[in-house]
Amino acid sequence: MFGTLGITSCTAAAALFSIDTLQRRALSAHTSLRDGDEYDFIVVGSGAGSIVARRLAERRQRVLLLEAGPVNQSPLIHIPLLSLTAFVSFLKKYNWQFRSLPEPSMNDREIYEPRGRVLGGSSSINGMIWVRGHPWDYDHWAKICGDPSLSYSSLLPYFRKTESFETLQAQSKGEGRVKKIPAPAENAAASLRYHGTNGPLHISEPRFRHPISEALIEAACDVTGLFPNPDFGGEEINGFGCFQMNQWRGRRWSAADRYLPKGKRANNAADLHRDDLVAEFLDVRCDATVDRVEFDVLDALGEKEKEKEREGGESIVGRAWRTSVTVKKDGRPRAVGVRLASGPVIRARKEVILSAGVFQSPQLLNLSGVGDRDDLERVGIASLVHLPGVGKNLLDHIDVFVQCENPSGEALGVSLRGLVFQMQHGWKYLKSRLAQWRGEGDGDEDPFMGNLLMSNGVDSGGFMQASPESKWTDVQFHFFPGSFRDYSMRGFLNHMYATHVYLSRPHSHGTVQVVSKNVFHKPELRFNFLTEKQDVDTLLTALKTARKIMHHPLLAKYRGRDLLPTADCQTDAELEEYMRSHAKSAHHPIGTCRMGRESDSQSVVLASLSVTAVEGAGSSKQPERAPWRGGEPWPSTPSVVSPQFEVFGCEHLRVVDGSVFPTHIAGNPWGTIAALAEKAADDIVSTWNI
Ligand SMILES: Cc1cc2nc3c(=O)[nH]c(=O)nc-3n(C[C@H](O)[C@H](O)[C@H](O)COP(=O)(O)OP(=O)(O)OC[C@H]3O[C@@H](n4cnc5c(N)ncnc54)[C@H](O)[C@@H]3O)c2cc1C
Numbered sequence: 136m137f138g139t140l141g142i143t144s145c146t147a148a149a150a151l152f153s154i155d156t157l158q159r160r161a162l163s164a165h166t167s168l169r170d171g172d173e174y175d176f177i178v179v180g181s182g183a184g185s186i187v188a189r190r191l192a193e194r195r196q197r198v199l200l201l202e203a204g205p206v207n208q209s210p211l212i213h214i215p216l217l218s219l220t221a222f223v224s225f226l227k228k229y230n231w232q233f234r235s236l237p238e239p240s241m242n243d244r245e246i247y248e249p250r251g252r253v254l255g256g257s258s259s260i261n262g263m264i265w266v267r268g269h270p271w272d273y274d275h276w277a278k279i280c281g282d283p284s285l286s287y288s289s290l291l292p293y294f295r296k297t298e299s300f301e302t303l304q305a306q307s308k309g310e311g312r313v314k315k316i317p318a319p320a321e322n323a324a325a326s327l328r329y330h331g332t333n334g335p336l337h338i339s340e341p342r343f344r345h346p347i348s349e350a351l352i353e354a355a356c357d358v359t360g361l362f363p364n365p366d367f368g369g370e371e372i373n374g375f376g377c378f379q380m381n382q383w384r385g386r387r388w389s390a391a392d393r394y395l396p397k398g399k400r401a402n403n404a405a406d407l408h409r410d411d412l413v414a415e416f417l418d419v420r421c422d423a424t425v426d427r428v429e430f431d432v433l434d435a436l437g438e439k440e441k442e443k444e445r446e447g448g449e450s451i452v453g454r455a456w457r458t459s460v461t462v463k464k465d466g467r468p469r470a471v472g473v474r475l476a477s478g479p480v481i482r483a484r485k486e487v488i489l490s491a492g493v494f495q496s497p498q499l500l501n502l503s504g505v506g507d508r509d510d511l512e513r514v515g516i517a518s519l520v521h522l523p524g525v526g527k528n529l530l531d532h533i534d535v536f537v538q539c540e541n542p543s544g545e546a547l548g549v550s551l552r553g554l555v556f557q558m559q560h561g562w563k564y565l566k567s568r569l570a571q572w573r574g575e576g577d578g579d580e581d582p583f584m585g586n587l588l589m590s591n592g593v594d595s596g597g598f599m600q601a602s603p604e605s606k607w608t609d610v611q612f613h614f615f616p617g618s619f620r621d622y623s624m625r626g627f628l629n630h631m632y633a634t635h636v637y638l639s640r641p642h643s644h645g646t647v648q649v650v651s652k653n654v655f656h657k658p659e660l661r662f663n664f665l666t667e668k669q670d671v672d673t674l675l676t677a678l679k680t681a682r683k684i685m686h687h688p689l690l691a692k693y694r695g696r697d698l699l700p701t702a703d704c705q706t707d708a709e710l711e712e713y714m715r716s717h718a719k720s721a722h723h724p725i726g727t728c729r730m731g732r733e734s735d736s737q738s739v740v741l742a743s744l745s746v747t748a749v750e751g752a753g754s755s756k757q758p759e760r761a762p763w764r765g766g767e768p769w770p771s772t773p774s775v776v777s778p779q780f781e782v783f784g785c786e787h788l789r790v791v792d793g794s795v796f797p798t799h800i801a802g803n804p805w806g807t808i809a810a811l812a813e814k815a816a817d818d819i820v821s822t823w824n825i
Pocket of ligand 1: 179180181182183184201202203204248249250251252253254255256257258260261262263264265266423424425426490491492493495499654722723724791792793794803804805806808
């Protein structure tokens with residue numbers, strides 16, 4: 136019944152999306168950036184970066200937000216169901232489309248890793264699922280970093296600050312809703328202890344719940360003995376249920392949608408006023424690629440060197456590799472701006488904040504001479520600060536799936552079946568958008584409730600401990616009432632359904648390594664999935680659970696042939712081989728500029744010049760080598776940033792994005808990245824007393 140997608144009608148709906156006046160003003164306030172232009176703060180990258188940029192602009196700081204990708208105008212971004220196409224492999228406009236090197240532990244396959252290349256960053260192309268990690272994750276970070284500001288109780292106000300949490304109780308009359316699973320609305324009081332109601336990111340239950348998902352939730356509870364969970368971000372994370380979504384009024388809700396100025400969408404008059412203020416102080420530039428951070432090294436030099444530098448001549452960075460110089464004890468290069476790939480150098484009076492994401496923040500640090508001296512030497516970059524943790528500790532949720540044919544045809548997919556159903560939903564969606572455009576109120580009901588076009592394709596799932604021996608939640612499930620095979624349109628051309636399962640806190644970790652001085656050459660990625668035995672064991676146990684769920688009698692109505700793994704794949708050895716040949720990334724990479732204690736950073740300033748001349752700078756203390764300590768995940772690579780996001784060995788430079796996670800979390804990462812960005816903004820405000 137849920138057949139062919141309403142592509143035609145949806146494309147027509149695209150006409151209704153346009154950037155609002157204030158945002159357009161912010162984008163076009165200056166037509167070109169010139170060498171020597173100055174701002175208080177420069178933020179690079181507009182995912183987490185949008186959040187930091189807005190909060191600083193609210194403090195009347197002149198902020199420049201630079202984004203390599205285009206404006207987020209396309210219906211492929213805004214209409215939830217169509218946004219599934221934004222990360223298929225042939226659509227390059229909004230997606231960096233990273234691929235790893237062939238992975239020896241994964242049968243030499245390259246692992247595909249989409250990343251947003253558009254205003255809003257990956258929050259403009261992601262699955263919109265809004266989950267935070269287990270409280271244990273953040274308390275553990277506080278322990279790793281030796282800083283209580285990272286504990287769950289300290290971060291909870293930031294989680295709440297990001298959210299406008301909507302309960303849909305009043306709107307539950309729409310189609311497609313089955314009331315078997317208690318909704319957060321029914322637990323509103325409990326939920327509101329954990330959720331904010333006045334933040335910039337709209338969060339709500341899914342508006343379209345597929346009957347197959349409802350059956351999968353019931354089957355999962357039966358197989359595991361866990362309960363339906365109405366709110367994974369509430370009291371308890373374990374259990375199965377529907378995910379909350381970043382959606383509002385019929386569309387995706389990304390970081391760019393409310394954190395960047397949008398007058399018309401303000402919640403109230405005070406917000407409108409704030410948006411005017413932000414538009415005045417925040418300059419947003421799309422299609423602007425940064426290729427390095429500019430440093431002033433003068434303050435870091437010994438007196439003799441300072442004199443030489445003042446006299447002019449070749450700069451100290453140019454002399455790297457050739458001359459021995461003395462540097463001051465505790466002297467650090469200070470970030471003073473950025474250079475755009477198009478040439479101009481833009482100055483930052485206060486700080487540069489890198490929010491270029493898990494692959495490109497470490498790349499930019501490397502291109503600027505900050506990173507592992509050996510990695511930089513290999514590509515001919517002079518090292519200003521030897522910071523060996525940059526680009527290490529790449530952690531991702533490895534994702535393996537059980538997939539069955541669905542002869543009932545009741546799954547998402549393109550076919551002639553259900554044409555009427557699809558046309559109805561497409562038409563209804565278009566009518567609702569037109570009504571919105573004409574400024575007509577929604578009345579009591581959300582007109583998008585139960586509409587197929589509001590589906591993200593993965594409306595439900597859950598969390599559990601893979602085995603009775605697990606101490607913490609260590610696996611997550613995603614239920615797909617469709618298929619997304621090979622990230623190509625082929626996946627939409629059949630009716631299937633699937634259960635995906637992934638490791639919440641993987642031990643196996645990889646690297647991001649710069650390959651040239653050119654910012655447009657993508658860095659090399661190595662995930663090293665399933666190189667640690669614990670990962671293989673936990674994922675194997677979880678895969679068997681996923682199979683039991685898929686084979687539950689409640690799903691008999693939908694189930695056809697086992698597609699993957701095939702029915703004859705039964706022994707542990709066969710299932711392990713299946714994981715190595717089919718598991719993929721869940722697209723949650725983190726950790727490549729990980730937070731930690733400075734004593735774990737091994738940073739050495741101006742190391743490429745003459746290590747012997749550096750007195751007392753940095754520390755040679757090795758961090759813990761064991762990735763797990765007493766059964767707990769513990770980073771085995773050096774730290775890069777402080778719990779206040781400051782890059783060790785540098786001044787006036789921070790990294791604020793998913794790359795700072797010290798370990799992975801039980802949950803999709805965007806909610807946590809947004810909360811961390813709110814914390815970072817507060818940390819910056821308190822550093823500068825602004
Ligand atoms: C397909 C997909 C589905 C996902 N689904 C979910 C989900 O459902 N729920 C969830 O919680 N998480 C999900 N994630 C993960 C989540 O969206 C990301 O982890 C998160 O958005 C990353 O935020 P960030 O700020 O760290 O980086 P990003 O949002 O990736 O931002 C980095 C920005 O920097 C820009 N940039 C990079 N280099 C430069 C440069 N040199 N100069 C200027 N700009 C630059 C990039 O273009 C990009 O816009 C998904 C991710 C993907 C790709």
